[in-house]
Amino acid sequence: MTLSVTNTLTGEREEFEPRNDDEVLLYVCGLTVSDDAHLGHARLWAHADVMHRWLEHEGYDVRHVENFTDVNEKIVARIGEDDFGGDESEVAEHFTSHVIRDMRGLNLKRAEVYPRVSEHVPDIIDLVETLVERGYAYESNGSVYFDVTAFEDYGKLSNQRLDEIETQGPEDERSEKRHPADFALWKAGAVAPEDVAEHRHADLPAVEDPCGQTWESPWGEGRPGWHVECSAMSMTHLDDTLDIHVGGRDLVFPHHENEIAQSEAATGQQFARYWLHVGLLQTAGDKMSSSLGNFLTVDDALDQYGVDVVRTFYLSTAYRSEQTFGEKEMREAEERWERLDRAYEAAVDACDSTDAYAKAEDETFRGALAETRTQFREAMNDDFNVREAMAALLELATAVNRHVDDHDAYDYWALRESVEAFEELGGDVFGLSFGAVTDDDGTVTLAEELVELVLDVREAERDAGNYERADDLRDDLEALGIEIQDSDDGPTYRFG
Missing domain, CATH: 3.40.50.620 (HUPs)
Structure with a gap:
């Protein structure tokens, strides 16, 4: 198609x-x-x-x-x-x-x-x-x-x-x-x-x-x-x-x-x-608008929900349709994201366990995996229908969980292919961050004290006029997925 x-x-x-x-x-x-x-x-x-x-x-x-x-x-x-x-x-x-x-x-x-x-x-x-x-x-x-x-x-x-x-x-x-x-x-x-x-x-x-x-x-x-x-x-x-x-x-x-x-x-x-x-x-029957004052900023939304929940929310509705924002809709998005991420982690853990075997075959699981890829591609080629493409990924999550729950000998090939499907379709296409370590509010958990220490060193280098070294430190942090934003009040950062 x-x-x-x-x-x-x-x-x-x-x-x-x-x-x-x-x-x-x-x-x-x-x-x-x-x-x-x-x-x-x-x-x-x-x-x-x-x-x-x-x-x-x-x-x-x-x-x-x-x-x-x-x-x-x-x-x-x-x-x-x-x-x-x-x-x-x-x-x-x-x-x-x-x-x-x-x-x-x-x-x-x-x-x-x-x-x-x-x-x-x-x-x-x-x-x-x-x-x-x-x-x-x-x-x-x-x-x-x-x-x-x-x-x-x-x-x-x-x-x-x-x-x-x-x-x-x-x-x-x-x-x-x-x-x-x-x-x-x-x-x-x-x-x-x-x-x-x-x-x-x-x-x-x-x-x-x-x-x-x-x-x-x-x-x-x-x-x-x-x-x-x-x-x-x-x-x-x-x-x-x-x-x-x-x-x-x-x-x-x-x-x-x-x-x-x-x-x-x-x-x-x-x-x-x-x-x-x-x-x-x-929102509340009106379009979200700065002039109406009925908005939630991107910055606040990311702090409150995390990037994967926000993206999952958008992926619940095709681009041409109107979409409603509210607490109910965001809770549903959070549930969908957690369902996907748990299934991905289950597939990774099972794939890397000693219970995964080269000759184990679950034809039902393999069929569901093939159907996911087919339905995802058909949905995306149908006017970028992200709603149906997301439904296909959620079906894969169900298939992974069913296989892990119902089998003692895991189908290694199907699990590996499922991990790749989550990373390719959910990660590369949908922009979701499978495999990230997160805390309860969905933000990436890293050593914040260490990041702040590096930023302190960077500020000291800038104060000393060592701008090239300061830029190198910024580049090193960004290479690790840490976005730096300089302002009059000092640098801030976000984990990407």
Whole structure:
């Protein structure tokens, strides 16, 4: 069975065929770094990660790019808060470092590159210039807008007619635009105080003057529009045509619709062959959202549940479906993870015991093992159906336990194959950490005092100006699976 995916662009299930037989260009819409990441953001990351892992498992060379949006009025709104620094770039740096820490804590495979908007402004300006030259965009009072009436296929992703689309952008843009649905590619000047006010915390003083980073452009000093950023970054690091574009379902319109319009208008090529949209994470009937305040940060979730329980939670629901977060759901995830891990340990112990024999054969066990691999592959090739793939792994856990409980002479071959199946399918594909020594709350148990001693030595080396030696110590710790995060308050660490 070959991989098939549900393409938002066509609304149909399609057989996956990348442009190049052995390579997949995968772009993931990343986070606007204006706050700590929460479990809603991490749901997108986890599913994109499993997609990446499965494509590699199937033999593809995956070129995975995921951006950080570090230029945004929500970031500007955080200027002046404690420990965040005094300008937009410092606020963005603060939260970007937290996002990277959370990604590593979730055991995500690293993308090929994590481009930031601030380092791609020249690429953005080049793209906007191309759109103006080709007649798809126009300048107005130092800003540049995309002319939606010039792009014949506008609305094809979200299945909307142009005359049904409401005004895009803030109210102050309306007098500058030819059509209410036209959207900003470049905004003149800095961020206006009124665009910051709705995102600014109530205990902070109001912003009275325009602020935020600006850049020189052919239309004057200004800032890039939100939508054009992903087009410029993805085409810079991948190609004019992507194989898979992944994002949250709430981004279909206007963000992804606008990405298609500006990219295809500029290049004349299809922007993305397959659009895969991840359903939202719900809590108490609403989507988990920073603006609603109904969220659990990734950092807190990892501390409370452990990475394997969090990943198992996400693996209980297919990416396209909505998912509910709550204590009941997390308890169920913990039970599933413990069931898998206990079965893995039972298989390892039995395989390495003197009761495992070369000529012992349990045909029922071997049949269940073969069925696990078949069902897992069929599920993953069925639009990355992690729910059914997880069910197959749980059936293997049952088969292992039944064999160990019911036999005095163990089938060594089947046990060894089961261990490899857990490590390959559950570990390499699902990103679970089989075989890790954990304590009661699911965090990896190592010699914390020793790690802290090494960090003390590293800090002493840095204070003495021995930065190369300090970097070597950091690299040595990371090679052992210990992620180090430096901050103004000193280094912190997490066991990966």
